[in-house]
Amino acid sequence: MSSTPAASSTPLPHRSVASIRAPSVAGQSGPTTPLRSISSSFGSPSSLRADDEIIIVEFGTRKLQVGFSGDPAPRGCIWFGPDQLRRAGDFRDWQPGYRHDWRSAAAGGSWGRDYELWRYDVRSVDLGLVGDKVERALRDAFTKYMLIDSRPRRMVWVLPSSLPVPLLSAALDSVFTRFQPPTISLLSSPLALAVGAGVRSALVVDLGWNETVVTSIYEYREVATRRSIRGGRMLVEQTHNLLAKHLPQGLEGDAESQEHVLSFEECSDIAQRLVWCRPRSTAGQEEREGQEEEDAAARSATVRIPLTSWLSPTTLELPFDDLSEPCETAFFDAQYTLTSFDDDELPLHLLVYRSLLQLSLDVRATCMSRIIFTGGCSAVLGLRKRIFDEVSRLVQQRGWDPVRGKAVEQLLANPKLQRAPAAARRPSNTPAAAPRAQDVGEERDGVWHDRSATPAGPYMEPETDPIEEQLKRGGGHSDQQPPVRGELRAIESVGAWSGASLATHLKTMAVATIDREVWLLHGAAGASKPNEVDHKVQRQSLGPGGLMRGSASGGAWTLGVWGAV
Amino acid sequence: MATAFTPYSYIQCPCSDITLTDRRSGGSPTTSEPDGDDHAFDPRAPRSSFSLYPLEYLMYCEDCHQIRCPRCVAEEIVTYYCPNCLFEVPSSNLKSEGNRCNRSCFQCPVCIGPLAITSVETKPDPNLLAAPDNSATPLAGPYALTCSYCLWTSTEVGIQFDKHNGIHAQLAKLRNGGTTRLTAKERKERRKDPSYKGQPPPTDSQDLDHEAQFANLKAFYQGQLADPNAADAGLALLGDLGFSSPTSLSRIMSIYTGGGLLHDKKAKARLGAMREALDPDEGLLVASLDESAAIAKLRSEGLDGTASAAQRLGQAPNLVEPPLHGRERFLDSLRPVPHLLRTKRSKRCPVCRHIISKPESKVQTTRFRIRLVAGSYIPSISVRQLALSGGTGTGTSASGAAVPGAPLEPLKPAYFLLTFKNPIFETIKVTLGAPVTTPGRFASRVTVICPEFEVDANTDVWDEALKDNAERDREQRRRRGESISAGGGGINSANQLEVGKIWERGRNWVSIVVEVVPASLALAPGDPPLREDEDVLEIPMSVRVEWEAEMAGDEVGAAPSRSNSEAREKRELAYWCVLGLGRIRQR
Secondary structure, eight states: OTHHHHHHHSOOHHHHHHHHHSHHHHHTTOSOOTTSOOGGGSSOOOSSOOOSOOEEEEEOSSEEEEEETTOSSOSEEEEOOGGGGSOTTOOGGGSTTOOOOHHHHTTTTOTTGGGOSOOSOGGGOOHHHHHHHHHHHHHHHIIIIIOOOSSOOOEEEEEOTTOOHHHHHHHHHHHHHHHOOSEEEEEEHHHHHHHHHTOSSEEEEEEOSSOEEEEEEETTEEEEEEEESOSHHHHHHHHHHHHHHHSTTOOTTTTTSOOOOSOHHHHHHHHHHTOBOOOOSSTTHHHHHHHHHHTHHHHTOEEEEEEOSSSSOEEEEEEGGGGGHHHIIIIIOTTSOGGGOOGGGOOHHHHHHHHHHHSOHHHHHHHHTOEEEESGGGGSBTHHHHHHHHHHHHHHHHTTOOOOSHHHHHHHHOTTTOOHHHHHHHHHTSTTOHHHHHHHHHHOHHHHHHGGGSTTOSOOOOOOOHHHHHHHHHSOOTTSOOOOOSSOOEEEOOOHHHHHHHHHHTTOOOSEEEEHHHHHHHGGGGOBOGGGSOHHHHHHHHTTTTOOHHHHTTOOOBOGGGOOO | OOSOOOOEEEEEOHHHHHHHHHHHHHTOSSOOOOOOTTOOOOTTSGGGGGTEEOGGGOEEETTTTEEEOGGGOEEEEEEEEOTTTOOEEOHHHHHHHOSBOOSSOEEOTTTOOBEEEEESSOOOOTTSTTSOSOSSSOOOSOEEEEETTTOOBGGGGTOOBSSSSOHHHHHHTBOTTSOBOOOHHHHHHHHHOGGGTSSOOOOOGGGOOHHHHHHHHHHHHHHHHSOHHHIIIIIHHHHHHTOOOHHHHHHHHHHHHTSHHHHHHHHHHHHHTOOOOOSGGGTOEEOOOOOHHHHHHHHHHGGGGBOOHHHHHHSOOOOSSSOOTTGGGBGGGOOOEEOBOEEEEEEEOTTTOOEEEEEOSSSSOOOEEEEOBGGGTSOEEEEEEEEEOSOSSTTOBEEEEOOTTOOBOTTSOEEEEEEEEOOSSSOEEEEEEOOSBOSSSSOOEEEESOOEEEEOOOOOHHHHHHSOHHHHHHHHHHHTTSOTTTOGGGGGGGGBOOTTOOSEEOSSEEEEEEEEEOOOOOOOTTSOOOOTTTTEEEEEEEEEEEEEEEOOHHHHOSOOOGGGTTOEEEEEEEEEEEEEEEEBOOO
């Protein structure tokens, strides 16, 4: 700091150069141009490699998005479908009178399987086929949307963090042999979403195709994940069941057997176009009643749905309200009690609530005010609000107390057992009370010691956050409002792809960066566990050139959260 | 199924074979099928459709003597152009302007037809006396994009343009419904402009569309990553000195701060000190979860108000709206689609880097400068059904042509004529191999009557015609079943089926017969139904082509001796192909 006034008082250029040497300025890490593409500034402009263009690929179960780093949105999106499985030169799709014979393709429980890239249950997956599908989709995207030649380019993949290693390995195999990228970096999509929302911590609710995954991110780390099989696939199944129920002849007992009467394509299309989600029913009963009379006429609205994939083309006419049924059954199943669900099929609101509940107090307070809804099913109109409202209600009812049941109620109702601190417990269970609860906890120190055994007890002492401290000290942003904590709030992200594009554009290092030669040598078996890799070494070897030669020379590398074989 | 079946042939590029075995040993332990020499290629496997190509799709590298499929060529881009206006786009534009035509080429979002720019104002009827005499002047006033096919106009989504040119730029500033927005460029300028510095930029969350949020986030992160103090004091002055080059800077820094480790630590500390975005200016957008208006709209409009999957798929990424979360399903959220650019590509062999295909760089021409298609190097196979009366075995005679495309009777032998046509100027020797039964659920029996034969060179047609009669006679006799040595019975055996004998022979082609016994398609009660095309009788066949070619000049070396013409080398090419013969009749 001392040299800064000196530099300003003597505006001679050479003095300002000298000011770099002054240790105080160097302590602030000196002048930096971290955001310039460094690799292009030295060396010959190589025509064999296009180093500056990094391709970002986001993999989903049903689609794949591709673009360049630094772009706000992907350039192209490829959906997987049965026409992708055809041979080259097979143009029967365009023939007049041709109709895809979905019935035979759907036989044996593979209804809709052609529309997916992979299933996480790798026992039944042909891994070679997955590699081929990835290759063809990427090649299509590169030719149609990216308009790039086949020079090797670095790639960044955005993947769900629960992707099994065999699938990842098959995809990497295929792309490394077919496209020759020098390196592929892996980014987890919840993390990329958090970056894309501008937050360091978040609760990412990914309403995906296979399943709904709730990931808690704290300080750019995934701290907890919970999953439920209630996802897009279930929604389309339920849509099919709804439509099948309304078909003229009924199903004559076919509903029990897994026979599908409509094509996946049609059901998926209707699910995307027409299915909506009812708002939460119990809240604000009286105001809704008034509203109900108002649009009673609208309530009787019906929707005509032409169906072509049934035995004979027909047009269904069903009440608009019925179209919220699939969403109800697929995501909430409100007719069952909350205790009747298995661990892998929790209704979404319970899933979100439990995910928050299992977090420690500080993390929960931060995450609950940074909820990001994403995934294909977040496009179901009203679903995000419904989940949000249901979670708020759960929090209102239960607070953040993991212990529930009749015994607890008895305990609370029993005046004999009630001690003085128990009385103070109730107010702390009101929603959004995390910061306030801390105050209470500090007042009654003895209580806090008593209850420290429960993991999510509300009376934890606030930990000092070194990063916050640092910010307060050095940043001079003391006038900034403190970060929002402890209230439920949903925020928008630019999306996982765009988040990854941001992160890559800012030259953030991915934990898992795989070198082509090393991969072809060892495959997934060469990956070490994430904690065995010294990232400092990797970072340094990155050097100013951004070339990852260090890992090729025998350094350990990792697949990050995707694990090791 | 109603249409007649056309026989076809597909060729598997040898490149996929390598990776197939490679991957099997390395990556996937689940495919445990034994790998041996005898494993026949299975055209029914779902993976096969990724490696099979019609002959017309394949290229050939003259130097490696190998087939090159679209998967195993290296591509280079010759030109970028718009398929609608045929304007050639410089490659530098591509990075900045994106992959779509930024002139006035738009596709209809409903029916993909081309959109034309028309005036919204209707022309006054010239028959009216009151009409002013302005029919000659072009129409002024707001313009819209209209589709001449389905009559969609951009006014349906509330988009009108003030000028009739620069539509792409105007569209980027308009949201559906007609509200204007700031483009990324304007936003950046506004941020720099001191006159705007005092007043806060728009912070309305409705205004924070995808592009703006991304830009705000980027600016925020960049600001966080760069130390503000350093940027104020040091860097600004250094920039004047020409020290802004990052390499020199980092070198100086590493000299003065004593080693990279220290520097790295500091850099990390700085990274750690990044805070969160706190307001819309920094890219934080609080979600508005209330979607009741959209639900009400869906209720009133029903299915007709929503866009189909294909229409949504055709849309360019929507950068001008805040996250839609399902509202993109409505028809009025569709936007005109700028045409995707296309490329002309030249192809190289990935091994020897020789060019195997190179189109003319001019957009309008469709000619190629270099094009080494596989069809002029490897024999083509055509399939025709042969109707033979009588039973199986030798000695049956042909009785007219079969009905082409008719379904095959199960369990009844059928005969197919495979004609191999030699495109090169050397005589080739063809060896065929086919598994006795076809792989898959329904195993048909296959017998190649003559698995080994020679096809004459593709000589000039005139050579043939100018040969004297006697020679031609002898030639013809040789062709008819190579029966000169076997005695005179050769000529009238033209329609005889004999094991080891070819059926017919021409100047550069040979026909052989394949006998198939189609399997019965009867399904056991528990079986899954027939999959699409499972009733097609497809036979895998390994083809091995051998020929002797002149040594290439450079391979002979420094001594171009007189033996050059005699120096011939043996070449061979082996690949799998799949022949689709016909559909088997279902009971």
